[in-house]
Amino acid sequence: MAIENKDLEPNPKPRTVAEMGCGECATICKLSGEHLGQNSPCIKLLELGFTPGQLVTIIAKSPFQDPVAVCVRGTVIALRKQEAECIQV
């Protein structure tokens, strides 16, 4: 399962939200949860508002770098690393 925003230029070096630094801002290009198989959280993430083309900002990271607090569509959502890795920017 891969959900892409076709209007966006393909990112030469795709990264995930989990790799973004604190305060960093980026545009979601793709959601991909293949590595999690049946438990892919992609639909849930989409429903929460993490749709391709949306801007995401890292508000804070926990002391253990997991979970991360991500700003999307005017709210802040804490995601575990596992879920954050599904969001490519």
Add this chain to the structure above:
Amino acid sequence: MYSSVKDSASCHDRSDSVVVPNDLPVITLVGQPNSGKTTLFNLLTGSNFKTANYAGSTVEFSVGKFDAKFDFNALIIDSPGVTSIHPQSPDEETTIDALFHHPVYKLPDLIIVTADSSQLSRQLYLVHQLIESGFNVIIALTMNDLLEKKGFEISAAKAEELLKCPVVKINGRKGAGLSDLIARCRQQYEMVMFENAKGKIKRPSPPTEESVITLYAFTESIEKQVLLPKEKPIDIKTVNKKIFNVRSHDADEYSVKLDKLFLHPFWGLVFFIVSMSAIFTSIFWLAQPIMDGISEGFGLLSSWTSALLPPSWLSDLVAQGIIAGIGMVATFLPQIVILFLFLGILEDTGYLARGAMLIDKPLSKIGLNGRSFVPMLSGFACAIPAIMAARTISNRRERLLTIFIIPLMSCSARLPVYALLLALVVPPDKPWIAGLSLGAIYLTSLTIGAIAAGIISKLAGKKGNSAFMLELPAYRKPVVRYILKGTYYKSILYIQKAGGTIVFCSLFIWALTYFPNTEPAISTEITNNLTREEVFKLIEFERTNTSYAASIGHMTEPFLEPLGWDWRVGVSLISAFVAREVFVSAMALSLRISENGDDLQASMLESMRVATIANSDKPLFTTASTIGLIIFFMIAMQCISTLAISRKETGSWKIPIIQQSVYSIAAYIAALAAVNGLRALGIQ
């Protein structure tokens, strides 16, 4: 996916019964978590509502009627917050199922959806799903002040035109816009009352990536059309579409600033630890004097009653059974009130979600959730409020696991037991060893809890679906009135839900220790030199000694013997089921008299030191057997109230029975291993 304390706060139960005629309009409140739904529900109903569980689940919903001042006779049903009409967790599934087929009420005539206007595109997602499903929707826009801080305001008229349903701006904190909302409800109901809703409402098919993206594209376009800049810009072109979109999608500025401190990798953690320790100690110390007062008060009441009534089993039932039972419920109240007060403040300010995020990582390693932390911490004060606090965990599996391990946290009722037993093994001239050992006991109980959680989540398997997606709501100044009200209702709920079971169980224990030999004969030889009070104590002891509890105690003797305990310890352990600290008084009672009847005044410790195992001269409380007892108390679930609350909160006897048997067996084995290990090392 995420429910909150606020959701459970809505389960206040005050009116004795809300009469439910079938022809009343049914209005259901739906909304995303943190969208102000529960506040609106409280405002609309006043306090006239009651709660119930959805059949076969622990998910609660509240039902009430509109406050009389609104002059609109309709039922209003609250439901836990959901992000989407497509459920992702069992609890969400129950909520959504009830929307389409409520187990008790008809299909809703109207749905009021609360939508946080500061994050409109997300909130309209659920709104649009509900409209698409065929419900008659009225939108209540909340958090307009947050949107204004971002420099925008919303055009309700434009939104109404685009969404083709009534849109009302409300202010939950000040109660503004409510009469408008009611007027629109009445108007809308008159329009739809003759409609056959059944044919119209259809459950949508499961979402696909495309459908979600399309729906969001739609909500975004609406958002762009209804949001207006608060101050009219001089040049309209400066409100470039892209900048516009970015700004309205910013997080609340003030919250982001605060999060720089509260979610700071170092200072955030320091603040978290300090504030949690402060709350923990206040539950522990602030409540203690009040609890002692209540406990003493009921003790006095109990002794007055037995003095007033003619001595019979009835007076004993009233004094020792009923009054003591009610006293026990009341004794827990101060801790519960303080805990819920603090939880309410943490939740309403928005900090609780941050705390859960900070601590999620280590807890996820043992199959728990960031939200398990507060219940576990509260468990060190008392398991009763702790198990109730586990409601904030929305993932059912993680919630049950948290409830499962809470009895292992070293609650305050164990403290007197530890104090007594430690005094026995520690040399009197080195009291610091006792303090150190107490610290070790607390640390060990936490470790045992972590190990137990780890083992259970390994056994239960399926780690994959434990997602943690938690909205961190904007920080808000809490409304004191709402917090006090919420605390009040939750405390009332505790009395109503757990109170009955606790009183019933303590009556059961009372009966076990009272019957069958209700009027034991004491030979006059012994009573000659004793005061009246001492004779009473003697009779009381003799009765307990020949009671069903004692028979059970004797039956347990073969099991107790390898640990170096005798049946008297067994009886005390059974009595301790009422409350752990009872162990101390029960032990005192059984030892002082059974050793030598005239030695009633001897100090507790002294008699424990000289106590010997029946028919032998072997001492009963050796270092090994006492340490064994301490270990037994650390693990065993010696508390009838915990059992009762676990039954209430998990919805069946399954979990409490497993807890009781697993912890009893584990406690026994651990104590046995410790005693024999120590003996093997030459420590008797």
